[in-house]
Amino acid sequence: MTEIVLKVEALEKSFGGVHATDNVDLDVHKNEIHAIIGPNGAGKTTLISQLAGALMCDEGHIAFAGSDITRLSPHKRSQLGLARSFQITSVFLNMPVLTNVSLAVQSRQGHSYRFWKSSLNDPALTEPAKAMLEKVNLSGRHDAICRELSHGEHRQLEIAMALATEPTMLLLDEPMAGMGPEESHRMIDTLKQLKGDMTILLIEHDMDAVFALADRVTVLVYGRVIASGTPDEIRNNEDVRHAYLGEETGNA
Numbered sequence: 001m002t003e004i005v006l007k008v009e010a011l012e013k014s015f016g017g018v019h020a021t022d023n024v025d026l027d028v029h030k031n032e033i034h035a036i037i038g039p040n041g042a043g044k045t046t047l048i049s050q051l052a053g054a055l056m057c058d059e060g061h062i063a064f065a066g067s068d069i070t071r072l073s074p075h076k077r078s079q080l081g082l083a084r085s086f087q088i089t090s091v092f093l094n095m096p097v098l099t100n101v102s103l104a105v106q107s108r109q110g111h112s113y114r115f116w117k118s119s120l121n122d123p124a125l126t127e128p129a130k131a132m133l134e135k136v137n138l139s140g141r142h143d144a145i146c147r148e149l150s151h152g153e154h155r156q157l158e159i160a161m162a163l164a165t166e167p168t169m170l171l172l173d174e175p176m177a178g179m180g181p182e183e184s185h186r187m188i189d190t191l192k193q194l195k196g197d198m199t200i201l202l203i204e205h206d207m208d209a210v211f212a213l214a215d216r217v218t219v220l221v222y223g224r225v226i227a228s229g230t231p232d233e234i235r236n237n238e239d240v241r242h243a244y245l246g247e248e249t250g251n252a
Helices: 045-053 074-080 097-108 111-120 125-134 150-163 183-196 208-213 232-234 238-251
Strands: 002-015 018-029 035-036 061-064 081-083 169-175 199-203 215-219 224-229
Touching: 002 045, 002 169, 002 199, 018 215, 018 224, 035 045, 045 081, 045 169, 045 199, 061 097, 061 199, 074 081, 081 238, 097 125, 097 150, 097 208, 097 224, 125 183, 150 169, 150 232, 183 208, 183 215, 208 232, 215 232, 224 238, 232 238
Parallel strands: 035 199, 035 215, 081 169, 169 199
Antiparallel strands: 002 018, 002 061, 215 224
């Protein structure tokens, strides 16, 4: 049986009278890409914020890598290997791409940033950083200044920096948001290269991306899971088609 990396049980979160997360159960298996989809207002970002620790749930339990993390801070969850890309990346826009990823490697090794000027010539930092950039298709951009990157390249850099911390699992909240078709295709290619080697929970509106990447898909509507299964099972689920996919088809 495939190892369960993340297990969510009976998760609840309300804002006033609104149930943003309504009795959610979720399992994410080792090295799978598990997508969360749903219409606007379904509670996707609220859910991922609770998993990352940015929001505390009202009820329920979250287990990660065998540990109860329900009440842990984002920092403690990150130390255990749960990485939400924007939470653990702090891009220095006036520095080169390689420097930024090397600093992420350095942070994982527990060294102080105070000595970065001398230590960033250390192959123990730069070689892992180069490997991460290759994984996200930025190997030709080592010397580029970060503020010169396109939107898509910036998102690729964020993922490289997240990978440099050696996480067990990545939480990605709409990594293709704001991208044109060409940049979206590059991001899909980037995530495909991680498929099978990294556990990823993916929130994404781009259904072409979801069905190209996901091993399993969970559908949220009004904070409640209405279906979970393989991409083919989700495509053929009448409740999903009516609540979400069918709406998009009707609007096309």
